[in-house]
Amino acid sequence: MIKLKVILPNIKYNIIPCEKRIQIYSRSFYNTPIRCFTKKNDLNVIEELKKRGLVNALTSFDVINQVKNQTTIYCGVDPTAPSLHLGNLLTLIGLLHFNLHGHRTIALIGGATGSIGDPSGRNTERLPLSFSTIEKNVIAIDNQIRQIFINGKKYASRRGFKIGDELDNVIILNNLNWFQKMSALELLNDIGRYARVGTMLARDSVKSRMENTGGISFTEFSYQLLQAYDFWHLYHYHQCRIQLGGSDQWGNITAGIDLIHKKKSDTKTITGSLEPIEHTTAFGVTMPLLLTSTGEKFGKSAGNAIWLDDKMTSAYELYQYFMKITDADLEKYLRMFTILSIEEIDQILKTHMESPEKRYGHEKLASEITEFVHGVAGLQRAQLATRVLFGDPLENIRGHDLIEAFSHDSQRLTSIHHNKIVNCTIDRVAVAAGACKSRSEANKLIKVGGLYLNDQRVINPQYKVMDNDLLDGIVCVIRTGKSNYHLIRVIE
Secondary structure (H helix, E strand, O other), X not given: OOOOEOOOOOOOOOOEEEOOEEEOEOOOOOOOEOOOOEOOOOOOHHHHHHHOOOOOEEOOOOHHHHOOOOOEEEEEEOOOOOOOEHHHHXXXXXXXXXXXXXXXXXXXXOOOHHHOOXXXXXXXXXXXXXXXXXXXXXXXXXXXXXXXXXXXXXXXXOOOXXXXXXXXXXXXXXXXXXXXXXXXXXXXXXXXXXXOHHHHHHOHHHHHHHOOOOOOOHHHHOHHHHXXXXXXXXXXXXXXXXXXXXXXXXXXXXXXXXHHHHHHHOOOOOOOEOOOOOOOOOEEEEEOOOEOOOOOEOOHHHOOOOEOOOOOOOHHHHHHHHHOOOHHHHHHHXXXXXXXOHHHHHHHHHHHHHOHHHOHHHHHHHHHHHHHHHHHHHHHHHHXXXXXXXXXXXXXXXXXXXXXXXXXXXXXXXXEEHHXXXXXXXXHHHHHHOOOXXXXXXXXXXXXXXXXXXXXXXXXXXXXXXXXXXXXXXXXXXXXXXXXXXXXXXXX
């Protein structure tokens, strides 16, 4: 028998301690040295995540020792929508914690697996997306992840973490890059031969679907094989030792670990023999799923997604979502969604409980999360929008700031030409703004005192909007009832 020897890319890490700093040189990550990075504390990152309620399960407690030294971790997301949602934010925060502790972090976008569909947590088959849609979603999510890490590390810097460039130790990959080069025969030989159907059938994501009348297609059944190969590929070519995911990803993660162990122990492959690599152990860390009060998983499938793209869910709406959570969830969310120290969180909760009606804790939580996702500018927009929509006098707010605050809120901000607003009766303007469905509805509101222009009650149905009604000459605000606001940006 002839054995063919395959020489794999030489991937080498030189770890140079310098006080509490770690400097890494890796030929697999752009051939450039990563800048020195100083950690805020020496707490083991797994222990840190446990304290915050961000660990659901570990595939092995040995992972705690693995992270005592610099390592690489990844989590993946499929581009099934043009934006990530609040449920995805938890794993990104988990990646950020690892990154801030000096570890390499890989965000993997499933350009290939997104066309298959993960059956985890679903009762029905996903509707297939076109390749063009997936490609657009990949580009959008790639940009979004980059921006979230940039915002997140700036956010961390303002809270005492010393960091280098925002994308130091961060890499974003697309699994289409390796799957598109693989034929069906290669897939069966390189992955399928190591999988056991009995084990695949026993996974919860498959069992629950098999019990359904609709069953599961072979396409979705094979999803776990592709995600398993992702882990092996990153393990082999990027020295990735840990996969991070939601608790519903346990079966997919363990499938990857199983594939890694089998491929490393089997020296014979379709192309020859693989040279052994040291430290062949791989690990999985799962995080709790973000659930609604009724136990439903947050996400677009449940129809209740809070999107991280402010064009789909405005910074104001994200801010208000956390302003409205129950007191019972406040401590949990402060620990999970912020990087404030446990001591800081305890102090926030203590201050909050002194006067719960002031919602101090909610305001801190909403501010932290909005700043992390949308940056300081996004937080300022959300806070200004909150002031406006909760009754702050408009006379204290500049028109340009008002437009900026609602710039991505298409439900509340409408752009209308000057000649369709100025010198037009208020009932027509209210309909044009979307505040009323018809002129008759607007007139009924005026009669009962329920329609306002720039916080002033309108009492004359024939009142005409004039240039001096426009704040800074560019915007006016229509309100119906106590809190139904609509803004009109006047354009020439």
